[in-house]
Amino acid sequence: MKKKLISEFLGTYFLVFAGTGAVVINELTNSLTHVGIAITFGLVVMALIYTFGHISGAHFNPAVTIGFYINGDISIKDGIYYIISQFLAAIAASATLCYLFGNVASLGATLPRETWSQSFVLEFILTFFLMLVIFGSAVHGKAVKSFAGIAIGATVGLEAMFGGPISGASMNPARSLGPAVVSGTLEHLWVYLVATTLGAVIATILYKTLHD
Secondary structure (H helix, E strand, C coil), X not given: CHHHHHHHHHHHHHHHXXXXXXXXXXXXXXXXXXXXXXXXXXXXXXXXXXXXHHHHCCCCCHHHHHHHHHCCCCCHHHHHHHHHHHHHHHHHHHXXXXXXXXXXHHHHCCCXXXXXXXXXXXXXXXXXXXXXXXXXXXXXXXXXXXXXXXHHHHHHHHHHHHXXXXXXXXXXXXXXXXXXXXXXXXXXXHHHHHHHHHHHHHHHHHHHHHHC
């Protein structure tokens, strides 16, 4: 279990460090653009799945861990440990970015462009389909699991590409919590904790219904 928790910590740390770091770097240099940020998120997720997937399952996302618990792939005890590790890693990554660059762009915190309800629905949909891709490419018995990292990373990049300008395309409670806590941008954090988790839960229930 120790190795799994270390893997989840390192994976979530680098996901938040690289992904939200791209937001910070773009704010400072205008060199990446929104497209570059989305590609960064997709590539880092893909790389981390291939690096840690065989150790911890490469969750790096509390919503995904909850989905795996509902699906019977992880115990509630281990799931709680995973989620604690993920949240701590996200906070540590945001603290590192704050130390390096200061509180730039709220450290990549996810914020609604317009109404919170619009972002809530969008985050629900994005996480719902991400969870389905995870189950279909990495969990299902007939999945070609060697390509799971590509499928999941591409999905994250794709969803960040079109959802990012509206809601921030979090799809991950830890990814939102770290920057929000360290930068002090807490006003809409609940949207990204609740909508993403709900999306993963509903996707899991649908997956179980389709494959039972």
